[in-house]
Amino acid sequence: MVDSGLIKPLASLGETRTDVFTIPTLVEAGVDYIFPVWRGVFTKAGASEEILAEIDKAFKAAAESPEFVEYAKNNGLPIRYRDHKEFSAFIEKEKKVYAELMGSL
Known part of the structure; x- marks a missing residue:
């Protein structure tokens, strides 16, 4: 369009x-x-650090794969990998931003 x-x-x-x-x-x-x-992967609450580390490892490898990097570039998609701790902190920050915005409307 x-x-x-x-x-x-x-x-x-x-x-x-x-x-x-x-x-x-x-x-x-x-x-x-x-x-x-943004896109994220979620799991059940209480998953072990061992499981979370394996998930982090798998998605980091996928995000850095030449095929995915090329796909993202061709479709104008920025890649910003975050491990589970960084992603959790990001989600908390996003919740605050949207709560503030909704409160101001």
Whole structure:
């Protein structure tokens, strides 16, 4: 739809500009929010550190594989791998950002 001119992208919602379009981020456009598109893997509460380490290892390898890197590049998808501890902290931060935003509406 962008190529046909029916719509015009205004800003990238992530931390950095996208490789697909030459447009500013929201922050660059004067809106002080970042809304990254993210994907994650979840497991049941109480999973052992051993299991979590194996999951981390498998997804890190997948995120760094040449095939996935090429796929992501061709589709304008940034790759930002986080292990389970980093991802948990990220989720907590996201919850606070959205709670603040919803409270201000």
